[in-house]
Amino acid sequence: MYRVLLVDDEESVLKVLKTSIDWQAMGVETPMTAADGMQALEMMERESFHMLITDIKMPRISGLELIRRVRCLYPETRCILLTAYSEFDYAKEAIQLGVENYLLKPVQKEELENTVQSTMANLYRRRSTGENMLYDNILHRWLTGSISEEELGERAGVLGLNLYLPQYCVVGITKRRKDSTSSLFRSACLEQLSRQYEVYHCWNDKGMFVMILGGRSLAQDQLEKELCILARQQGAEDQVVAAIGGVVSDPQALHLSYSLVCDMMELADLNQTGVMLNIHADTRSPDADQLIEDLRMFCYRAPGGKDSNVIAVQLYWSVPYKGADECLHHVIYAYLRVLTSEFPEQENSQEQLYKRFGTRSREATGDEAVQMLSSALEWMRADFEKRLDVLSPIVRLAIRYIHESVRSGDGGSIKEFSSKTGVNPAYLGHLFKEETGNFFNSYLMQCRINRSVILLKKPNSKIKDVASQVGFASTSYFVRCFRESKGVSPARYRIGREEQS
Known part of the structure; x- marks a missing residue:
């Protein structure tokens, strides 16, 4: 401690x-x-x-x-x-x-x-x-x-940060493999991009080199061309990968650009050809969020959760996703999002998943495709439970307590859990962070937001009722936390869901 x-x-x-x-x-x-x-x-x-x-x-x-x-x-x-x-x-x-x-x-x-x-x-x-x-x-x-x-x-x-530029975006650079080198490419990027834009840079906690670009005309396609040229000039095409987030006009919305970069780094296959990373699925839409929460509840065997066959049927026969190949991509992305939120410190999840599913034939259709997706989901739950089993019994009990308190709307707190179990709250807080990579209260907050995504699907539910049902005492605080997590208010998020429907 x-x-x-x-x-x-x-x-x-x-x-x-x-x-x-x-x-x-x-x-x-x-x-x-x-x-x-x-x-x-x-x-x-x-x-x-x-x-x-x-x-x-x-x-x-x-x-x-x-x-x-x-x-x-x-x-x-x-x-x-x-x-x-x-x-x-x-x-x-x-x-x-x-x-x-x-x-x-x-x-x-x-x-x-x-x-x-x-x-x-x-x-x-x-x-x-x-x-x-x-x-x-x-x-x-x-x-x-x-x-x-x-x-x-x-x-x-x-600190000399210019917050009055018309546009901002985030660029992330990481090594393809542990034995790769990125220093020459990073230096070349800083030198070249600094001639055209304001550039601020740092390392994130996953070892990704992050650049914040600010300027008058940030065009993603032009940035991609420049990065590809620099990688070729530095002989780094097989050494590094890069991702560019969306362009934003408000500096307070920069986290949306960064979230997209993190998605690409965490979800894409780093062995794909080319320097620029792309993912073949929308990972931030209400539909994508719904799949992620269905999969999270399935992995935790939560009461009211869907079984693998129901998830597979709904995914395969839904309008946006036609082929089994595309469906499997969405399942892989959703599971990676679950893993990165539940176990942010665990490594090699991408490599393991793409090794498992990357070479599988996905030409199946109809019932055969549903069965293939259902089998993939069952494997993912078994893999998830193995990861859970590594945690200490008291941490697993705390996670279960958090999920139950969010589903019941009781609020929940580390003091209440410690009182029930007799464990020192400071010791539990330390152990929880060490083993899961999440702070107890941050994890509790994110679980509340995740649960609200499901409740907002109900068209007649009021925002204040959803806030109360997931444990928020204040509706305004819920709205602020939701906006920080999803980039939009609960009301705007619901409109986006209705437009998708």
């Missing part, structure tokens, strides 16, 4: 920091507190801390001086700075000290939660600290849509 030290000379601020975050769900023991920097250093001499959150202006020594000393004595400690000053000099020094983020007082709850969760994720990934830490963290949160418009705007001025 991880230990956190909160430092501020105002007791009211310390109280907010301690109570605003569900620390235990992130695998953290109850945070310790110190009233000033000297007391914090004394405490750190007696016991180790993995994260330090400190005010900048305190008696005896400042927060900046405290972090400076901590950097020398305890270089692996993650640091977050609190300040009432938005001056550039303070921010510049904070960046040089390698802080995870600096938060302006009065601290906003959502901003604090997102910063702490990002920092905890870096701890779990054992990511090294460095001078570019704040820059990388802000880019990552921008890409994933977990930063508010206000915070992004403030940080952009400090």
